[in-house]
Amino acid sequence: MLSRSAEGLYWMGRYFERAEHLCRLLRWQVEILVDRPIREIYFGWSRIYMSLNRQPPGGRLELLGSDDYTLADAYTLAGDLTFENSDSIWSCFALGRENARQMRHCISAEMWTCLNLAYLRLRKSSIPEIWKTAPESFYAATASEINTFSGVAEATMYRDEGWHFLQLGRFIERAQCSTALLLSQLAIAKLRDVSFDADWTSLLRVCQAYDAYNRNYSVDVQPRRVLDLLVTDPSLHNSLCCSLEAAAAELDAIGPGPQEHSSAAARRMAGRMSALIQNDWPDRDDHEALLEQVRQSGWELHDLVIAAYVNYAIEDSPAR
Amino acid sequence: MDFDDYNLDAENYDEMFLPDGVPREHSRLLHETLRKLSAEELGSIQERITRSFLNEGITFTVYGDEEADERIIPIDCLPRILSDAEWRKLEAGLTQRLGALNRFLEDIYNEARIIADGVIPVEMVRGCPQYRIEMRGFSASHGTWVAICGTDLVRTNDGFMVLEDNLRVPSGVSYMVANRKAVKASLRRLYRKTGVQEVEHYGRILLKTLRELAPRGNSDPCIALLTPGVYNSAFYEHLFLAREIGAELVEGRDLLVNNGFVYMRTTAGLRRVDVIYRRVDDDFLDPLVFRADSLLGVPGLLHAYKLGNVALVNSPGTGVADDKSVYAYVPDMIRYYLGEEPLLANVKTYICRRPKDLEYTLDNLENLVVKRVGESGGYGMLVGPHSTPEERETYAKQVRANPADFISQPVLALSRAPCLIEGRAEPRHVDLRPFVLHGCETRIVPGAFCRVALRRGSLVVNSSQGGGGKDLWVLAEDDQSSGQSE
Numbered sequence: 001m002l003s004r005s006a007e008g009l010y011w012m013g014r015y016f017e018r019a020e021h022l023c024r025l026l027r028w029q030v031e032i033l034v035d036r037p038i039r040e041i042y043f044g045w046s047r048i049y050m051s052l053n054r055q056p057p058g059g060r061l062e063l064l065g066s067d068d069y070t071l072a073d074a075y076t077l078a079g080d081l082t083f084e085n086s087d088s089i090w091s092c093f094a095l096g097r098e099n100a101r102q103m104r105h106c107i108s109a110e111m112w113t114c115l116n117l118a119y120l121r122l123r124k125s126s127i128p129e130i131w132k133t134a135p136e137s138f139y140a141a142t143a144s145e146i147n148t149f150s151g152v153a154e155a156t157m158y159r160d161e162g163w164h165f166l167q168l169g170r171f172i173e174r175a176q177c178s179t180a181l182l183l184s185q186l187a188i189a190k191l192r193d194v195s196f197d198a199d200w201t202s203l204l205r206v207c208q209a210y211d212a213y214n215r216n217y218s219v220d221v222q223p224r225r226v227l228d229l230l231v232t233d234p235s236l237h238n239s240l241c242c243s244l245e246a247a248a249a250e251l252d253a254i255g256p257g258p259q260e261h262s263s264a265a266a267r268r269m270a271g272r273m274s275a276l277i278q279n280d281w282p283d284r285d286d287h288e289a290l291l292e293q294v295r296q297s298g299w300e301l302h303d304l305v306i307a308a309y310v311n312y313a314i315e316d317s318p319a320r
Numbered sequence: 321m322d323f324d325d326y327n328l329d330a331e332n333y334d335e336m337f338l339p340d341g342v343p344r345e346h347s348r349l350l351h352e353t354l355r356k357l358s359a360e361e362l363g364s365i366q367e368r369i370t371r372s373f374l375n376e377g378i379t380f381t382v383y384g385d386e387e388a389d390e391r392i393i394p395i396d397c398l399p400r401i402l403s404d405a406e407w408r409k410l411e412a413g414l415t416q417r418l419g420a421l422n423r424f425l426e427d428i429y430n431e432a433r434i435i436a437d438g439v440i441p442v443e444m445v446r447g448c449p450q451y452r453i454e455m456r457g458f459s460a461s462h463g464t465w466v467a468i469c470g471t472d473l474v475r476t477n478d479g480f481m482v483l484e485d486n487l488r489v490p491s492g493v494s495y496m497v498a499n500r501k502a503v504k505a506s507l508r509r510l511y512r513k514t515g516v517q518e519v520e521h522y523g524r525i526l527l528k529t530l531r532e533l534a535p536r537g538n539s540d541p542c543i544a545l546l547t548p549g550v551y552n553s554a555f556y557e558h559l560f561l562a563r564e565i566g567a568e569l570v571e572g573r574d575l576l577v578n579n580g581f582v583y584m585r586t587t588a589g590l591r592r593v594d595v596i597y598r599r600v601d602d603d604f605l606d607p608l609v610f611r612a613d614s615l616l617g618v619p620g621l622l623h624a625y626k627l628g629n630v631a632l633v634n635s636p637g638t639g640v641a642d643d644k645s646v647y648a649y650v651p652d653m654i655r656y657y658l659g660e661e662p663l664l665a666n667v668k669t670y671i672c673r674r675p676k677d678l679e680y681t682l683d684n685l686e687n688l689v690v691k692r693v694g695e696s697g698g699y700g701m702l703v704g705p706h707s708t709p710e711e712r713e714t715y716a717k718q719v720r721a722n723p724a725d726f727i728s729q730p731v732l733a734l735s736r737a738p739c740l741i742e743g744r745a746e747p748r749h750v751d752l753r754p755f756v757l758h759g760c761e762t763r764i765v766p767g768a769f770c771r772v773a774l775r776r777g778s779l780v781v782n783s784s785q786g787g788g789g790k791d792l793w794v795l796a797e798d799d800q801s802s803g804q805s806e
Contacts, residue, residue: 002568003585101377102550105563109376116377161587258589309587314576317589 001106001161003310008103009162010305013169015096020146021177022089025051026081027139028206030074038070039063040198043188045077047203050184051177052087056080078135079127089142093122107166108156111149118145164253165309171247172302175273178240179295181206182230186288189223197221203230212236231291232281240294244274247301257308258317266304273297321354321362326738326745333477334747335400335737346403346795353510354398359743366397366740369502378498380553380783394788395499396739397506400750400770401514407766407794410473410480413664414754415762416654418469421485421641422758423657425465429455429637439656440649443673447724448646449694450488450639452602454609458626458637462760465635467529468597469756470769473664475735481665483732483751485650487642488634489599492769493755494557495789497522500767503791515796519767523564525757526597530565532759533631534594541594541631543567544584546575548600548616558599567597572604577620582630595631596621602636610636644693644727645671667732673724681728682719685712688728689779690719703779705731734779737790739772749773751781752792766794 029044042063049056057080064070083090097119104112122142130138150170157163185203200221204210207230216233217225231240248270257263273294284290328334328341336347343351354362370392373379379390402410427434428445435442445451470490472483500519504511527543534541545567547558562569574584575593583590598605604614606621625632640646648669651662670677670688681688685704692700702715719726736747754768770792771781781787 001587002570002574003587004571004574005568006587098550104377104559105569113376117375120374165587254587257587312589314585314590317585319578319583319590320588320592 001165003312005103005106006161006165007306007310008099009106009166010169012096012099012103013166013171014173015092015099016146016149017170017173018087018177019089019092019096020143021174021181022081022087022092023139023143023146024206024208025181026078026089027136027143028202030078030135030139032202033071033074036198038065038067040196040202041070041074043196043199044202045074046188047181047184048081050187051180053180054085054087075127075131078131082127082130089139090122093119093142093146103162106162107153108158110152110156114145114149114152118142118149121145161254164250168247168250168254168305171243171250172298172305174238175240175243175247176295176298178207178230178238178243179291179298182227182240183288183291183295186291190288200226207238209236209238227287228281231277231287241274241277244270244277244294248274251305254309258312259308262304262312263308266301266308269297269301269304273301321357321359321740321743321745323351323355323738323745327747331477331733332747332749333475333733333735335475335735335750346401349514350399350401350510353507354738354745362397362740363743365506368506369395369397372502372505373498376498377556378494379556393495393783394774395502396748396772396774396788396790397503398738398740398745399503399507399791399793400737400752401793401795404517404795404797407517409663410754411764411766413480413482413662414469414471414756414764416658416660416663417471417482417485417650418466418756418758418762420650420654420657421469421487422460422463422465424653425635425638425641426460426463427657428640429458434653434656437656439652440646444643444646444649444671445640447673448640448643450602450637450643452637452640454622455635455637458635460635461533461535461628461631464533464758464760466638466641467533467633467758468526469758470753471756472751472753473768474667474732474751476733479665481667481732482647482650483667484644485642485647486753487638488601490753490755491554491557491599492753492771493522494560496755496765496767496769496792497560499769499789499791511793514793516793517766517796519765522755522765523561525763525765526561527565529757529759529763530595530597530631530633533633535628535631538594542584542592543595543597544570544575544593546570546572546596546598546600546618548604552599554599561597565597572600572614572616572618575618575621577618577624580620580624580627580629582618582621582624593630595633597633602639605632605636644669644691645673645724648727667729670728672719672726672728677728678719678723681726682716684728685716687731689731690715690726690728692725693727694725699785701780703731706779731779734773737772739774739790741774741776746776748776749779749781750790768792 025048032041032044045061057076081088097115100107100112100115200223204213204226209229213229229236233239234241251267251270280290328337330339336351337343373392373395379392434440435445466487468490470486470492473480474483496519530543531541545558545562547569549571558569568584570584576583582593584593600616603611604616606617607614608619609622622636624630648671651666654660654662670681672678672681681690688704690702734749737750738745739748750770750772752768752770754764757763770790772788772790773779773781774788775786
């Protein structure tokens with residue numbers, strides 16, 4: 001497959017995964033505006049911005065005592081995260097769609113049409129419109145459209161290298177988003193000295209793991225159990241270990257690149273990350289350090305993939 | 321929908337009606353069907369077609385309009401119909417014309433007999449900016465310089481005429497297929513009853529043509545379609561064609577030349593490319609030979625082509641044969657190379673580099689269409705009858721300053737076809753661009769990108785200038801209309 005096409009599909013997977021992740025975060029965040037305490041709302045915004053490693057508009061978030069201020073801020077912050085900043089839902093979706101447009105010959109016609117319909121709807125949206133009724137339904141609908149796109153891809157896309165690069169992008173991004181979110185959760189909880197059940201419950205909800213947690217541990221929310229579930233549960237589709245295993249499997253399916261040592265390094269890195277979570281997590285208490293290690297490795301893995309299959313040195317490449 | 325207010329005039333040939341208002345034989349079934357559909361039903365069909373284009377992202381870009389990326393071409397839902405007999409005449413004329421043009425290109429880059437024999441003045445050829453001295457002495461495989469040609473045809477009361485040959489990177493074929501798909505889905509029973517020849521196999525024929533041109537008779541060549549990239553106005557078409565023929569869609573940065581062979585960068589290493597269907601203009605194709613500042617091309621590509629290690633479709637240097645001045649000599653080329661009379665007429669053309677023609681042009685600006693020889697897409701053109709005295713004066717100054725850059729032609733009474741305009745049938749001017757393919761032999765899909773000037777009274781059909789498209793139905797054989805209606 002053309003290297004540029006593989007890269008385009010890989011980024012397409014990453015952008016849509018990021019957009020879907022943000023939709024989930026914002027859906028929960030705007031839902032709690034209705035009835036949750038200001039402290040919890042503040043925690044939610046902080047967690048989102050910290051996990052994205054971005055500054056909110058105005059440079060920082062303030063815990064204000066008034067509902068009026070909190071709701072007005074929410075409007076601004078949601079606008080920023082939905083449309084305005086370069087990591088917003090709209091930016092990620094538009095970039096994913098742009099990659100799809102350029103790689104349209106590599107994906108199925110059904111995938112393109114599904115995506116384009118969602119794009120046309122999103123293009124007409126604006127934060128004042130979204131805010132008029134139930135904003136959470138906008139985020140739910142957008143996440144659902146991205147999930148539909150993934151389903152259509154699953155059902156219609158030819159299982160060639162392009163498919164594996166698309167999936168690889170999704171799983172690497174999912175692992176990176178989960179790691180960043182967990183690190184933010186731990187960092188903010190540490191700052192507070194007090195652990196609120198509500199913050200961990202909201203984390204479960206954002207990660208679509210609330211029901212799975214209840215089934216395993218009942219409604220008694222304990223941070224350690226929440227972390228274990230989100231990181232190591234092999235039955236939770238988006239747990240960190242599942243994402244890393246899936247990324248490693250995609251790399252195996254793609255096979256060696258033009259320089260065997262380079263693609264082997266990427267596969268080894270994915271395997272190491274997966275092993276780190278499966279073997280080390282249960283016995284270690286320094287979870288932040290371990291997650292930080294995974295995050296760093298995730299960036300390295302991305303670089304290794306691009307170096308192995310896209311930006312390889314031509315001199316070392318066999319010609320066919 | 322009734323046609324009671326449909327405006328027929330004797331000056332313009334009407335594609336659906338005879339001058340007395342009776343539907344032409346081949347359009348009778350379409351006419352009857354349309355009469356039975358209400359304005360609302362037709363409006364809904366039109367809406368469905370437009371929406372399908374939008375949803376599927378069948379788009380083009382207008383140069384210089386930042387807001388206009390991914391604009392759809394307005395498609396009129398009423399098809400234009402040609403009989404099989406009409407089509408056969410066109411097919412023969414187009415085949416003849418491309419044969420002569422390929423012979424002309426082989427000749428002027430080698431012996432230049434046509435110049436030596438005084439059929440065409442040397443300055444017409446060598447003075448043309450599209451003449452590529454780098455191609456001198458090169459002989460194209462099978463004599464095929466132009467493998468893909470899009471010829472613009474118009475009809476007047478005197479019959480079909482060639483308006484322009486597009487021999488470099490002709491575009492529009494994807495709309496021929498997309499229009500068909502959309503209109504067929506909306507007028508299903510009519511389509512079936514009418515007996516229309518298919519166009520959807522264009523990709524297969526294109527692939528066959530490209531394979532025939534592979535170096536050293538390679539029967540399973542690696543084919544790539546070279547695009548300038550996503551910002552090109554025809555990018556959708558590049559995607560469409562790459563998909564149709566199963567080729568990689570490459571940009572210049574994906575290719576490199578090593579030891580005279582062309583390779584593309586794949587995830588498994590470098591892969592040799594045998595055939596390149598290029599949609600990049602000559603100027604940008606190879607920065608070592610043409611424009612040094614080009615980022616769209618591939619350094620060394622022309623060298624690889626001249627060594628015979630890769631096929632370039634169309635060949636560089638073909639632009640000299642579709643220059644608007646050289647166009648005037650195509651009938652002479654046909655006589656000279658083929659010893660035949662042209663089957664398709666040219667439009668009378670005044671070449672302003674000739675003093676007499678210049679004088680005539682300047683004296684009759686208000687009655688002529690004046691075009692720049694190097695422009696396309698309807699840009700840089702003066703339509704005399706629609707211009708103001710000031711515009712004519714400004715244009716005349718430009719013509720006087722550089723006469724060789726201009727030609728003029730009489731304003732043609734282009735044929736008209738009914739279009740759905742605000743719920744009513746109104747006549748609009750149309751042309752058509754069939755696509756002629758030539759590898760070892762000539763192949764033409766029975767259809768065309770039919771363009772329509774949607775603005776009332778306008779003669780400009782270009783999509784960049786407010787034009788739209790129509791599906792063109794070529795009937796399987798004459799007199800298919802059975803009198804049955806939808």
